[in-house]
Every structure is written in C-alpha cells, then in structure tokens.
Amino acid sequence: EADIYQTPRYLVIGTGKKITLECSQTMGHDKMYWYQQDPGMELHLIHYSYGVNSTEKGDLSSESTVSRIRTEHFPLTLESARPSHTSQYLCASSESDTQYFGPGTRLLVL
Amino acid sequence: GENVEQHPSTLSVQEGDSAVIKCTYSDSASNYFPWYKQELGKGPQLIIDIRSNVGEKKDQRIAVTLNKTAKHFSLHITETQPEDSAVYFCAASFFGNEKLTFGTGTRLTIIP
Numbered sequence: 398e399a400d401i402y403q404t405p406r407y408l409v410i411g412t413g414k415k416i417t418l419e420c421s422q423t424m425g426h427d428k429m430y431w432y433q434q435d436p437g438m439e440l441h442l443i444h445y446s447y448g449v450n451s452t453e454k455g456d457l458s459s460e461s462t463v464s465r466i467r468t469e470h471f472p473l474t475l476e477s478a479r480p481s482h483t484s485q486y487l488c489a490s491s492e493s494d495t496q497y498f499g500p501g502t503r504l505l506v507l
Numbered sequence: 508g509e510n511v512e513q514h515p516s517t518l519s520v521q522e523g524d525s526a527v528i529k530c531t532y533s534d535s536a537s538n539y540f541p542w543y544k545q546e547l548g549k550g551p552q553l554i555i556d557i558r559s560n561v562g563e564k565k566d567q568r569i570a571v572t573l574n575k576t577a578k579h580f581s582l583h584i585t586e587t588q589p590e591d592s593a594v595y596f597c598a599a600s601f602f603g604n605e606k607l608t609f610g611t612g613t614r615l616t617i618i619p
Contacts, residue, residue, distance in 0.1 A: 438612035440551070442607075445606065455606075489550075494602065495541065496541075498551045498552070500549055
C-alpha cells in the first residue's frame with residue numbers, strides 16, 4: 398500500500414483567493430496525477446507528471462497549474478479561485494501502471 | 508482514445524448475496540484493468556486488478572474476470588457484507604500509456 402498524503406483535507410475559501418493543494422508521496426514513484434471528482438462520481442484527469450520537471454495537462458481542461466520540482470511532491474495551484482472550482486481533488490502516484498490514491502481535498506469556493 | 512462503460516450505476520444487494528459489476532472497454536490495446544473501491548470521504552482504494560494475459564483472478568471474496576474477445580471485464584463480490592457498501596470504479600490502460608481511463612462508477616448498497 399502506497400503512502401500518499403494530501404493537505405488540506407477540507408478547504409473553504411472566498412472567490413479570488415490563491416490556493417495551493419499539497420500532495421506528497423514517500424514511495425519514490427516517478428508518476429503522479431491529479432484528478433477532479435464531482436458529486437456525480439466520475440474521475441477526470443486534470444494533470445499528470447512522469448518525473449521531475451515533467452508536467453502535462455490531462456483530459457479535462459482545468460485552470461489550475463502544477464509543478465514537479467521534487468519527486469515526492471506534486472502541488473496544484475489555483476491563482477484565483479471561483480465557485481466553479483468547487484470539487485474534490487484527488488492525487489495519485491504510480492511506479493508502473495498501478496495508481497495509488499491519496500485521501501483527497503474537498504474544496505468549496507464561496 | 509479509450510472509452511470505458513460501467514454498469515449498473517447503482518446496485519442494491521441483500522447481505523450474503525453476490526454482486527456483479529460489469530465494464531466494457533473500446534481500445535483492444537488495453538491490457539491492464541484495475542478495480543477501485545471508494546468509501547465516503549476517502550480516496551479510491553485498489554482492491555484487485557487483472558492483466559490481459561489471464562482470464563480470472565481471485566482474492567478471498569473478490570474476483571475479476573476478463574473477456575478480451577468481447578472487451579469486457581467484471582467484478583464479482585461473494586457473500587457480501589455491510590462494509591462492502593461503497594462506490595466501485597473500473598479502469599483500463601495499456602502498457603506505455605499509464606493514464607487510466609475510468610468507468611463512471613457503481614454505487615453498491617448492501618441491505619442488512
């Protein structure tokens with residue numbers, strides 16, 4: 398079982414604020430992913446990284462940005478939060494094709 | 508790209524009975540098929556996976572079957588218990604492209 402952590406677990410914030418969602422893993426996995434999950438349950442890939450200094454956009458367009466300066470760390474940033482960003486954000490990591498998920502961050506933008 | 512369909516979207520089963528969730532995929536190159544269980548307020552947890560070189564895999568009360576010809580795979584849970592209540596997701600990917608394509612999820616409720 399992979400150890401992957403996300404902070405904060407819950408965040409309520411006002412429109413226009415800048416936020417950073419943290420994701421870290423202790424497995425030394427090269428690949429990391431960010432998913433957005435709405436109440437309708439479906440998971441949508443918004444960003445992924447195959448290693449340090451590598452980031453790509455996923456299948457679902459997102460106004461968020463990511464960085465990968467260290468192997469274990471893959472933060473997601475929203476420069477100006479809006480109510481439409483309200484969702485659950487899930488981080489995952491993998492060594493090969495098996496992905497392990499963190500507990501998620503539930504974001505509410507007022 | 509890959510497309511994964513999952514059925515049913517909701518499933519209620521009497522405790523002790525079996526539950527079956529089915530997924531179909533479109534890309535014949537897909538060769539890895541994991542199943543995840545997501546409980547309320549938690550991230551998805553891998554419960555079982557299968558690769559295309561086998562047709563069936565079992566782990567205690569959970570089994571997955573794969574039919575490559577028909578391009579579908581199924582999750583079977585036997586002797587269901589209340590703690591099996593959760594949302595289950597299937598997914599597919601192929602070697603060299605480790606992005607998973609997920610199904611739309613099945614909300615399983617075990618009735619005591």
